[in-house]
Amino acid sequence: MDRLSLERRQVWIYLAAIVGGLVLGSVAPGIGPRFEALLWPVLAALLYTTFVQVPLLHVRDAFRDGRFVLAILLGNFVFIPLLVWLALQFLPDDPALRLGVLLVLLVPCTDWFITFTQLGRGSTARAIAVTPLNLLLQLLLLPAYLWLMLPAADFSAALKTEEMLPAALVLIGLPLVAAVLTERWIEARPERTVWRERLGWWPVPLLAVVVFLIAGAQVGTVLDAGPVLLTVLPVFVGFLLVAALLARSLSHWLRLPLDAGRTLAFSLGTRNSFVVLPFALALPAGWETTVVVIVFQSLVELFGMVFYLWWLPRHLFILPGDETAISRRIPKQ
Numbered sequence: 001m002d003r004l005s006l007e008r009r010q011v012w013i014y015l016a017a018i019v020g021g022l023v024l025g026s027v028a029p030g031i032g033p034r035f036e037a038l039l040w041p042v043l044a045a046l047l048y049t050t051f052v053q054v055p056l057l058h059v060r061d062a063f064r065d066g067r068f069v070l071a072i073l074l075g076n077f078v079f080i081p082l083l084v085w086l087a088l089q090f091l092p093d094d095p096a097l098r099l100g101v102l103l104v105l106l107v108p109c110t111d112w113f114i115t116f117t118q119l120g121r122g123s124t125a126r127a128i129a130v131t132p133l134n135l136l137l138q139l140l141l142l143p144a145y146l147w148l149m150l151p152a153a154d155f156s157a158a159l160k161t162e163e164m165l166p167a168a169l170v171l172i173g174l175p176l177v178a179a180v181l182t183e184r185w186i187e188a189r190p191e192r193t194v195w196r197e198r199l200g201w202w203p204v205p206l207l208a209v210v211v212f213l214i215a216g217a218q219v220g221t222v223l224d225a226g227p228v229l230l231t232v233l234p235v236f237v238g239f240l241l242v243a244a245l246l247a248r249s250l251s252h253w254l255r256l257p258l259d260a261g262r263t264l265a266f267s268l269g270t271r272n273s274f275v276v277l278p279f280a281l282a283l284p285a286g287w288e289t290t291v292v293v294i295v296f297q298s299l300v301e302l303f304g305m306v307f308y309l310w311w312l313p314r315h316l317f318i319l320p321g322d323e324t325a326i327s328r329r330i331p332k333q
Contacts, residue, residue, distance in 0.1 A: 003201055007115045010204050011302040017208040018295075021215025022222060035217035039281070042213065044171050046206040046274060050111045051179030052199045054131045057187070062133040065126060068260050071250045072130050075268045076108040077137060079246055085149055087235050095154040096286070097228055099146075100293025103280060105239060106145050107138040109270035111203055116270065116305045120312055122262035130267070138272065139172070158283055158290075171278035207274060211295055221288040228289060229296050236297050240304040243268040248316045262317045269308060273298040 025031065055061065062069055084105045091098055110131045117127040147155060182199075186192045215222060244265045251261030273294050280291045 003197075004115075004118070006201070006204055007112065008119070010112070010207075011299075011306065013204060013208050014211055014299060014302065017212040018215045018299075021212040021217075022219050025216035025219030029219070032217040032219075035213040039210065039213045039217065040171065042206060042209050043274070043277060043281075044175055046203060046210055047172060047278075048175035048178050048182075049199045049202040049206060050274070051135075051176055052182050052196060053114075053203070054110055054135055054179070055128060055183070056132045056135075056176075056180050057183050058129070059132045059136065061129040064129070065260070067254045067256060068126055068264070069130065069133070071247075071254050071256060071260075071264050072134065072267060073137075075243075075246060075250055075264060076134060077141060079250075080108075080243070080268060081106060081145055081149075083239070083242060083246070087239065088149060091235065092228075092231060094228070094289070095150075095158065096283075096289040097232065097293055099150065099154070099158055099283075099287070100280065100290035100297075101232060101235065102146060102149055103142075103276040103290065104271050104273050104294045104297045106142055107272040107276055108134045108267055109272050110135045110275070111272075112302075112305070113266050113270040116308065117263050117266045120262050120266060120309050121259065122266055123257075123259040124263075126260055126263050127267070134267070135272075135275075138275075142276075158287055166282075168278065172275065210274065210277070211298075214291060214295055218288055218291060222292055225289055225292045225296075229292070232293060232296070233300065236300040237304070240269050240301065240307070244308065244312065244316060251317070258317045262312055265312055265317065266305070266308065269304065270301060271297065273301075 021035075025035075062072075084102065087105075088098060088101065091101065114124065114127045114131065118124045150158075182195075186196055247261060247265035247268050250256075251258075251264060256264065277291070277294060280287075280294055283290055
């Protein structure tokens, strides 16, 4: 099996991991504290191996295609936040649920966004170039978005600086710095590039372990959150549909090539759930639903990306010469 085949099967891998965690957590409820202790180092390893795939030393490369960068910035950091704020108005007045939706939908993806861009015949080069820009801007802007969209009482109760800042520094800052140092070390000699490829195999299995540990440690919360998840399901599905249509509109307005338009659609449709997990896991007691909502969104999104692979080339972004486009022009007998 090659790496691309592994990534194509990641939906089923994560589902199996969640089911396995729920079963084990139900059979052995006392295992929760052990899983919680294991979760932090595994999550840190996941973030490190993912950040290594991001060309953090080459942020300037993103600006070579000005129209595409403008579309990315407007889509991910202006229109998507407005869309999320509107969606928030239709959700129950549950602070933990709303925080989970905000955390997961406000941050654009930096990992499987590239994979699905490649599978969907987008511009992989553009996807790779813009990824470090997406990562840096989301880390800078997320606190401002939360401050603007959450009620003051919920913001101060959940996002306590003395608890959140250490989690951010340890679980995001350290892997990010380690990834930058690793990238510098790899680029010092051509023969070291093999290490980036080797580390690229690890995000999928590590994320599977993370969701397995979360399901096992939070089995009670997961099972109790069933009605809550049904409430946010239409929001997550609607988000995927509107994000793709927004990408189509921006592409038409800025006259982007079709492969760049597909790349934009995958960027707007995919979210960075694992990057915000450290913040959710560091929340005080009573906010466990936030973690469940984030994990649930990532599963909905993965199925949504499978739908994108069918929908985008057939209806929104049809490249000349596509077999799908040809088949649409052939009259049925």
